[in-house]
Amino acid sequence: MNVIVVGSGIAGLTAALHAREAGHSVTVVTKGAIGDGCTGYAQGGVAGIYGAGDSAGQHAADTIDAGAGLSDVSAVEVLVREGATRIAELIARGVAFDRSPSGELLLGREAAHRHARIVHAGGDATGAAIAQALVAAVRSADVTVVEEAFLADVIVEEGSARGIRVVVDGVVSDLSADAVILATGGAGHLYAHTTNPVGATGDGVAAALRVGAAVADLEFVQFHPTILAEGPAFLVSEAVRGEGATLLDAAGRRFVFGSHPDGELAPRDVVARAIARQAARQGSPVRLDATMIGRPRLAHRFPTIDRVTRERGLDWSSEPIPVTPAAHYLMGGVVTDLDGRTSIPGLFAVGEVARTGVHGANRLASNSLLEGAVFGARAAAALDSPWQYLPVAAREERGNGLLRGEGPFADDADTHVVAFSRAALQRMMWDHVGLLRSEDALRRAVATARRWLAAVPDPTTVAQREDANLLLLAEATASAALARTESIGAHFREPVAAALLETV
Incomplete structure (x- = not known):
């Protein structure tokens, strides 16, 4: 089968590698250079490794709680059941997750997780480590890569996806395929303030809309609570709060407990709104206080954040730093079943472009990389199966949503x-x-x-x-x-x- 994968983050490259290993002819088409996109920017890590007292069931419960009860249980069960296998696969492909001196994987905790279950690499450079390993794997595989190619449209003939239309160096051309896997990421640049790289303009969701594919949950846009409020948008990982950092108002008081009993470790939507309200009341950004973590630990656990804050004239080991929310992640997207199939035969969607049902109304931290790996592999495995689109818990059943044209x-x-x-x-x-x-x-x-x-x-x-x-x-x-x-x-x-x- 001739397969085109559009996008080169964790979801797209995982799908491409699995499809090629299954014997398919694979072409990866990417908007910039291979490996560009949101994956490389991810700091926190990948949830899915469970220590003493933790379990896949508790991870599922945390995911559903964070999603305000709108997550699809069957999709969440797939995520947590297959997560450890996909993490092991990443390790086998060369991702060097951080380990203790005795060789055990180090586990971090982030907001709305009841346990530390997040593996990370390079302290706060997990996405970069994953992107580097997957790009190397694709480069060494028999996979064709077309870079600097803009997705103009999905080509649909007789009701099925048959390829894509691309723009390369100003020239429009068509690439035919037996199946198309969209892995184009999100649409952070809908907003004036975003953590997303410049290419996140919703190209895959828009292309799917134009050919009549079902979309859902577009109203659920996640705003990351803590973006450095000095200079260009730079994300300060939620894992910093997981290590004990607190949020302070202008008077030096912790204020998030007024919105949620978990304070700084409440779900992202709650923390982001609390920050926005407090900043509006005081007319200035709130502050993230990580001084209690200490200079050595900050530099070791969060080397990227430590470097960037210092480059911007801030010493977060000795004083709180200003932070503000920014658009971060799209929970909705192209509706899929548990194998990435969309409502258009031959068209799959994986990663942030897809609405798998995992995230519900609010994504649990460090589930996005996991989702990309799990459902990227599942989409590739479904390429040879008969087309049967059975979306999990269609939005109309929850009563108040929008599919195209409604x-x-x-x-x-x-x-x-x-x-x-x-x-x-x-x-x-x-x-x-x-x-x-x-x-x-x-x-x-x-x-x-x-x-x-x-x-x-x-x-x-x-x-x-x-x-x-x-x-x-x-x-x-x-x-x-x-x-x-x-x-x-x-x-x-x-x-x-x-x-x-x-x-x-």
């Missing part, structure tokens, strides 16, 4: 709409479809996005195609958020949402 129209009496630009879209999404939302703001966002969609000409350049993808996703995300009237997980609605965040 949801209320948002009329807006305000006739003034700013001209479309990526910056204008990102600002609109941050203000109106961000951490804190309101019905009025969501209606304005949907109306604005639809007016832009009606007015923007067809794209020709790659940058214009990225903008078109972001605009399509902005409308779908805002519509999904408007359709879900209750607050749950990362989707939180309150009357003063937009006004509150303007000061963050």
